Amino acid sequence: MTYEELLTREALADERFVVMTAENRALVRNIYSHLGSRFIDTGITEQTMIGAAAGLALRGRIPVVHALASFLTMRAFEFVRTDAGIPNLPLKLSSFIPGFLSDGNGPTHQAIEDIALMRGIPNMTVFAPADEDDLLKMLPDIWNYPAPSYVRINTRKTDYEHAPFEIGKAEIVAEGGDVTILTYGLLFEQTLEAVKILKDEGLSIGLVNIRSLKPVDEEAILKAAESSMVVTVEDHFLTGGLYTIVAETLLKHRTTVQVVPFALNEKWFKPSLLPQVLQHEGFTGKQIAERILGYTTKAVQPKIAAQEFSE
Amino acid sequence: MTTEVTAIDKQKLQATALKVREHIIRMATDGGCFVGASLSAADLILYLYSEWLNVNKDNLTDPDRDYLFLSKGHDVPGLYGTFVELGLMDRERLKNHLSIDDHIYWHPNTKIPGIEFHSGSLGHLPSVAIGVALDIKIRGGKNRVVCILGDGELNEGTCWEAMLVANAYKLDNLIFVVDRNQFQANMPTEELIPLEPLHDKFTAFGASVKRIDGHDFEALHETFSSYPFQPGKVNVVIADTVRGKGLPSIERRADRWFCNFTAPEIESLLKELHGEHQTQLTSETLVVR
Secondary structure (H helix, E strand, O other): OOHHHHHHHHHHHOOOEEEEEOOOOOOOOOOHHHHHHHEEEOOOOHHHHHHHHHHHHHOOOEEEEEEEHHHHHHHOHHHHHHHHHOOOOOOEEEEEOOHHHHHHHOHHHOOOOHHHHHHOOOOOEEEOOOOHHHHHHHHHHHHHOOOOEEEEOOOOOOOOOOOOOOOOOOEEEEOOOOEEEEEOOOHHHHHHHHHHHHHHOOOOEEEEEOOEEEOOOHHHHHHHOOOOEEEEEEEEEOOOOHHHHHHHHHHHOOOOOEEEEEEEOOOOOOOOOHHHHHHHHOOOHHHHHHHHHOOOOOOOOOOOOOOOOOO | OOOOOOOOOHHHHHHHHHHHHHHHHHOOEOOOEOHHHHHHHHHHHHHHHHHHOOOOOOOOOOOOOOEEEEOOOOOHHHHHHHHHHOOOOOHHHHHHOOOOOOOOOOOOOOOOOOOOOOOOOOOOHHHHHHHHHHHHHHHOOOOOEEEEEEOHHHHOHHHHHHHHHHHHOOOOOEEEEEEEOOEOOOOEHHHHOOOOOHHHHHHHOOOEEEEEEOOOHHHHHHHHHOOOOOOOOOEEEEEEOOOOOOOOOOOOOOOOOOEOEOHHHHHHHHHHHOOOOOOOOOOOOOOOO
């Protein structure tokens, strides 16, 4: 099943759903033929789309809205905050090519502050699936949850089969006493590789797919803090993302542990195709493992699949 | 579908409008309010609720009711006053203006039954109104959606973005009403960001436009009775109004947008409203931005 097939199924089963886009049809090319007037393309108008979605929600609809992540979260930020956040209307934001997924587009298209912005809005919920399997397991619950939501859409295919999803719960992939890696989104795939390498080097490694960034699974973070070191891995600015969430959680519970952030520190990333971006910025599985180890290994980094499309 | 033109009781409307203006003036002390814009939009709001909109205290959650969105927002004292006079809101509640124990403040909010959406950030409600109008179209409903805009608000690009989208979806169940009082916060519009020729601008965006005197109840009635102006076109009413209408001592004055009058000034302004002497204003004027 694809994202569009899932959305079509949900929308056909429930008249409340309307599907909107600010002329970003990559994820919803065919849905018009199924939904007719419940598919609304407002053109390149992220702000007007969000306002209109709020109006539709006032009438009892659940609008699932689509736009490029950077424009959805930044061009339309005040509309999201004011027209969805203040009245707590169930707008479902599907953000396309967030984080490293904008690969060759350049800094205008890099949404790497989106988690920080969206989680700062009262009532908003925030999610970041690891891959297509994770995405499809998460969306039905998110779409039916009575709150606005922001989802970093990630349709990349991996071999990993994820556990069932619950809002506010992380997926504990592995537990270990030396290092626990906390991550979300497309970098999950790379951290799986890193875990393999680190295990081969004799370390006891934990791995957590955070999935639900707001509400976040504080218990999973506190459990991770029982290992000797926590590493946060994210394609986001250092400010306001998972590293911040972990820091806030540890402080709140008066717990401390060494936390090492792998994030974009006060910089945009160099635009290129995704495999080269990961390599250049130091986020391949092998690089993540070697940054944790502090030395190079003979491990071979598996080939990273390029993006199918990015605009 | 054309609404049948019925007679309106102009004298009764004028008498009620006077009461609404009294409420507005009484809110312009102990913290104050945006009195100039409230007075310019008062007749529009009163006309719509008392004569045209299918909105009453018994149908506020009925999906078939008409909708009014106050996008400029800071004219909400006119809405509070109208609600009180039409029985939608308890008269005593006006005394709670700016009280921490109530929800009656400088911009509209949905804690007050009858207010459809909060506003205050300009250029938002045109798109919210589009969403409601779209849903009514999708469901085949007959109800109508009015969105009142300030003329200064038209500086916001999202108003024009919304016009493009409303035109694309042929929302003839949507009426934008511009309270054309010629002023934005500190300045006459034409001296800061000129809007004219406004009729032509809206026409160029695909709307069917009518321009009238926004204080003339008969003109308002004739105009709204011709809804929808043209099938398939968004309706726009440019209502020429006077900022501070009813109080010669503040009418058309750039420095009397937000006012916090003294108690003696309020008493004098109420007399001025009823045609007595002009008021000697001693309270400080406000430079807003």
